[in-house]
Structure formats: structure tokens, C-alpha cells
Amino acid sequence: MATRNRWRLKPRLSDLANHNDLGKIPALLAQLRRSVIAEASLGAAILVIVGVMSITPPARHLQPDWPFSFRLDWSNLALSPDARFSLNTGGVLSIVGTVLLVFAVAVGRYRRWMVGVGAIILVVGGLIAGNAISIDAYPTTYMRPSAAYNAISVANGMLLYGDSCAVCHGVAGYGDGPAAADLKPKPADLTAQHAATHTAGDLYWWLSHGIKETAMPGFKESFSEDERWDLINFLRALSTAERARSLAPVTEADAWLVAPDFAYGTDRGESKTLKDHRGDKIVLLVLVSLPESRDRLEQLEKMAARLTSASVEIILVPSDAQGYRNAVDSAVSQLPVVTEGNDEIFKTFSLFNHSFETDRNSPEALLPKHTEFLIDKRGYIRARWIAKEGGGWLNIENLLQEIETLQNEKSQVPAPADHVH
Ligand code: HEC
Known part of the structure; x- marks a missing residue:
């Protein structure tokens, strides 16, 4: 608007004045006046909006309230073949409508008809396509969880x-x-x-x-x-x-399984969180259950120096901290063991402890035995070894090799967010 006022209306005004064409001046002046008023009003509106924003809490601190009973989501296409058909039909109609509108502008004849028909086809096509990818939504659809994923x-x-x-x-x-x-x-x-x-x-x-x-x-x-x-x-x-369930003792190329964060305290009096190791160490999380874990603990103990020098943090999580201390005499394991928070950690990671060999409905499925997880430096579980399935990391060289793979990878996947979405 300002450009128009400055570069179009004003020069025209001086033109008229120079050519002494005074009759047209009042009309042009009125046009310029209207345009300046509109420009000033828009400027004022921006100031008002900014003013209101400055006294409104930022959206980050508010829970969003979704006003519609639907939202658009492409994933709907994967779920229903009909949706893809509707989307294609709607898409074609929209294109036909748009073409008609463009023609209407380019070709002078039948303009009104073409605009009318084109607009109707475009709107109908848009509705059909929109409907194909719309799914139910609720006021809380975009609400952020108040509890972190831990x-x-x-x-x-x-x-x-x-x-x-x-x-x-x-x-x-x-x-x-x-x-x-x-x-x-x-x-x-x-x-x-x-x-x-x-x-x-x-x-x-x-x-x-x-x-x-x-x-x-x-x-x-x-x-x-x-x-x-x-x-x-x-x-x-x-x-x-x-x-x-598809996890294996071999590192998966994709990082997708977020390790729920946890805070833990060890019998050495350290307290840390899993997240503290992000960007720094690979974590070997061991679910310990006695007596099955006994031999493996001895083996890990012997390997501890090598693992530590490969910048691996070993976190031993027993299902029952008191029982563990009673059962394991200090000769068996010098490794620090989690004695605070172990219960929740054990239960949570037990969820990820099923392979295709376990029947998840069996009562035994709830009581996993010795299992180890490799968690990469960004906080994703990348490999798992279930001891009773044998093989795998029983040969510790295999474990070291997976660790090396993780150390050397150059991955672009960002660390997971604290909350689920
Ligand atoms: C009286 C039986 C009953 C109880 C108790 C029950 N549900 Fe449901 N739930 C259902 C039925 C039936 C459906 C399927 C509705 C449908 O087909 O849309 C359902 C659907 C759901 C869904 C939607 C899943 C989806 O993908 O569409 C979630 C999530 C869910 N239940 C979670 C829970 C949780 C968590 C609890 C406990 C706090 C719970 N339910 C207790 C019967 C129950």
C-alpha cells in the first residue's frame, strides 16, 4: 500500500498538477486519502496485535485446546485403501477446478460460468480429499503430557x-x-x-x-x-x-526404541540418571536375576576393565536389591549395583524383554531372567541379549564388537524428547 501511495498515486498527482489537469485532482486526492487511511489502520492493527501478544502467556506455557472434531493426518492413508482412492479423486477434481479457474482468467468468454463451475469443482474436490485424510480429534489432542517418559x-x-x-x-x-x-x-x-x-x-x-x-x-x-x-x-x-520383540544381540541400524529415562542410586552411593550418560557413554543395562545371573556376573566382572576402557557404563539392575546383596558375596561381584530405583527400572525394561520365542501371555513372561541391553549415546536401545536364549553375548567378543559398531556409527537421529507425543 505504501509503495502504491508513494510510487503510483503521488507521481500521478504531480503529473496532473504539472499539466494543469485540475479537474481530475479531487478524485485522485480522495483515492490517496483512502489509501493512506487504510495503511495507517493496518499499522495500528499490527500494534494492537503486538500489544495483546505481549500481555498473553507464550503458547509454550499453555496447553493447546484443539477446536475441531477432526484433524488431517496422512497416516490415515496407510490404514484404509478407500482413503487413498478418495484422496486421488479429490486431488484430480481440485486440479480440474483450478484449470477451469485459470482458463476463466485467461479466456474472456463464458468467464462467469467457468469461474462458478471451477470454484464448485475445486471446493468439492478439496472436501473429498480433506475428508480422506481427516481423523477424529478432541480438545486434548495436542495436549502435552505432564509426566515425562521415565x-x-x-x-x-x-x-x-x-x-x-x-x-x-x-x-x-x-x-x-x-x-x-x-x-x-x-x-x-x-x-x-x-x-x-x-x-x-x-x-x-x-x-x-x-x-x-x-x-x-x-x-x-x-x-x-x-x-x-x-x-x-x-x-x-x-x-x-x-x-x-525383534531386537537381537546384533545392533539394529535404525534407532527407534527410546529407552525410558530413569534415576538410580548404587550401593556405592552414586546417584545418576540414564540421561547423564547421553553424548558420553554407551550403557550396558543388565537386568539381574539370581541365581541365573551368577556366572554371567563373574564374567562381566572380569571384563569390566575392557568395557570401561571402551567407554561403556555398566548398570546392574537386580529385581530385588536386598536379595541380591544377601545372595552375592563380595567375591562374586565388585561391580556397583543399583539399589535405589531398581524396582521400577527392572519392571519397565522387562517390557522390552520379550522376543518372538516368549509367549507374552504366559505368567513366566512377567518374570524375565538375565537380560542385557545396549543403549547408544543418544538414549536408544539398539541391541538386546536374553541369556536363556543362549549364544549372543555369552561370547564377550560379540558384545565388544556391537559396542565398537555403536562407537563408530555416525548417526543423524536426534536424541528422543522427554515426553511422548
Ligand atoms: C470394560 C472393559 C474395558 C476396560 C475396563 C478398559 N477398556 Fe479400554 N477399551 C475397551 C473397549 C471395548 C475398547 C474398544 C473401543 C473401540 O473399538 O473403539 C477400548 C479401547 C481402548 C483404547 C483405544 C485404543 C485404540 O487404539 O483405539 C485405549 C487406549 C484403551 N482402551 C485403554 C484403556 C486403559 C488404559 C484402561 C484402564 C485404565 C482401559 N482401557 C480399560 C474396553 C475397556
Whole structure:
């Protein structure tokens, strides 16, 4: 607007004055006046907006409140073949509509008809395509969790899950609890990959308000906000755990399995968090269970110097710290052992302790024996060895080789966020 005022209207005005064409001046002057007023109003509006923003809390500190009952998400295409068809149809219609509109501008004839028809086709096409990738959304869809994704939260969620959800969804989350048989629709399989594509806020809405026209109840009254987020952290761990069954003693090229953070204290009086080792050390997390772990502990002890010099932090997590201390005489292991926080860490990482050989519904699945995880420097679990499956890192050279692979890799994947999304 300013450019127009300065470079178009003003020169024209002086032109008219120079050529003594005074009759046209009042109209041009009025135009210039309107334009200057509009420019000044826009400037004032910007000031008002900035003023309001300066006294509004920044969005980062507020929970977003999604106003629509839908949102657009490309992942919908992968779930339904119909959606892809609709998207293509809508896309073609939109292109036809756009072409008609362009023609209408370029060709003078039938302009009104072409604009009308083109606009209708464009809008209809847009709606069809939008509908194909739109999925249900709720006011809390983009809410940020108040509980970080860590072992305490996951273990707490696990406890609540066992008490309140397993009857329908089953102990291992497959949707096969004792109460499931009579329900229609059936309780959801919470280990399914698609459960991980809902936003944390979607899950929060369902946990709070239930799911309409199904048996899924709302838990707003029974669980606090933090407890519901704990459940969601547990659900996230549960569905990634299903995918984690493919982990092997050989490092996966993809870093995708986030190791839930944890704080721990050892019998040497150190207290640290897993995150403290980020960017610095590779972590060998060992779930210890006696007496199965005894021989392996001796072996690790002998190897400790070599592992440490390869900048590996060994974290031994017993299921029962007191029992461990009673059972392990100091001659067996000099390695520091986690005595604070071990319970939650053990429970949480036990979720990632199933291979395709374990039947996750068996009672034994809940009581894993000796297992080791390699966690890379950014906080992703990259390899796993389940002792009772034999082979693997029983030969410690294999373990050292995986460590070397991780040391040498140049990965671009950023470290995971503190909260689930
Ligand atoms: C009375 C049985 C029952 C109980 C108890 C129950 N659910 Fe459900 N839940 C269902 C049913 C049925 C569905 C499937 C609804 C559908 O098909 O849309 C469901 C769906 C869900 C979903 C949606 C999954 C998806 O991907 O669509 C989540 C998440 C969920 N439940 C979590 C929980 C949690 C966590 C608890 C415990 C706090 C719980 N449920 C307790 C019956 C139950």
C-alpha cells in the first residue's frame, strides 16, 4: 500500500498538477486519502496485535485446546485403501477446478460460468480429499503430557493398568482379558502398531472420557491427571515393546526404541540418571536375576576393565536389591549395583524383554531372567541379549564388537524428547 501511495498515486498527482489537469485532482486526492487511511489502520492493527501478544502467556506455557472434531493426518492413508482412492479423486477434481479457474482468467468468454463451475469443482474436490485424510480429534489432542517418559511413570502406569484395565485389555494388552469375550466391539489390542500413531492427547481424552458407544469407560473420576499420563506412558512402552520383540544381540541400524529415562542410586552411593550418560557413554543395562545371573556376573566382572576402557557404563539392575546383596558375596561381584530405583527400572525394561520365542501371555513372561541391553549415546536401545536364549553375548567378543559398531556409527537421529507425543 505504501509503495502504491508513494510510487503510483503521488507521481500521478504531480503529473496532473504539472499539466494543469485540475479537474481530475479531487478524485485522485480522495483515492490517496483512502489509501493512506487504510495503511495507517493496518499499522495500528499490527500494534494492537503486538500489544495483546505481549500481555498473553507464550503458547509454550499453555496447553493447546484443539477446536475441531477432526484433524488431517496422512497416516490415515496407510490404514484404509478407500482413503487413498478418495484422496486421488479429490486431488484430480481440485486440479480440474483450478484449470477451469485459470482458463476463466485467461479466456474472456463464458468467464462467469467457468469461474462458478471451477470454484464448485475445486471446493468439492478439496472436501473429498480433506475428508480422506481427516481423523477424529478432541480438545486434548495436542495436549502435552505432564509426566515425562521415565521408568517411574511407566512402572506406575503398569500397576494401574494391572488393576483397572487388564480385565478387558488382557495382561499383555492384546485385548483378550477375561471380560473381553462378551464385549462388542472387542477391547482394543493395545500392542498394535496403530496405537502408537494416536497422539498422547487422543489417548488422554479416551482415558478421561471413555469411547462413545463402546464398553471403554472414562477414568476421569478414578485417576488423577498424572495417573492418566502414567498410564499413557505405559501404553506407549507397551506398544513399542511389541515391536521390540525383534531386537537381537546384533545392533539394529535404525534407532527407534527410546529407552525410558530413569534415576538410580548404587550401593556405592552414586546417584545418576540414564540421561547423564547421553553424548558420553554407551550403557550396558543388565537386568539381574539370581541365581541365573551368577556366572554371567563373574564374567562381566572380569571384563569390566575392557568395557570401561571402551567407554561403556555398566548398570546392574537386580529385581530385588536386598536379595541380591544377601545372595552375592563380595567375591562374586565388585561391580556397583543399583539399589535405589531398581524396582521400577527392572519392571519397565522387562517390557522390552520379550522376543518372538516368549509367549507374552504366559505368567513366566512377567518374570524375565538375565537380560542385557545396549543403549547408544543418544538414549536408544539398539541391541538386546536374553541369556536363556543362549549364544549372543555369552561370547564377550560379540558384545565388544556391537559396542565398537555403536562407537563408530555416525548417526543423524536426534536424541528422543522427554515426553511422548
Ligand atoms: C470394560 C472393559 C474395558 C476396560 C475396563 C478398559 N477398556 Fe479400554 N477399551 C475397551 C473397549 C471395548 C475398547 C474398544 C473401543 C473401540 O473399538 O473403539 C477400548 C479401547 C481402548 C483404547 C483405544 C485404543 C485404540 O487404539 O483405539 C485405549 C487406549 C484403551 N482402551 C485403554 C484403556 C486403559 C488404559 C484402561 C484402564 C485404565 C482401559 N482401557 C480399560 C474396553 C475397556
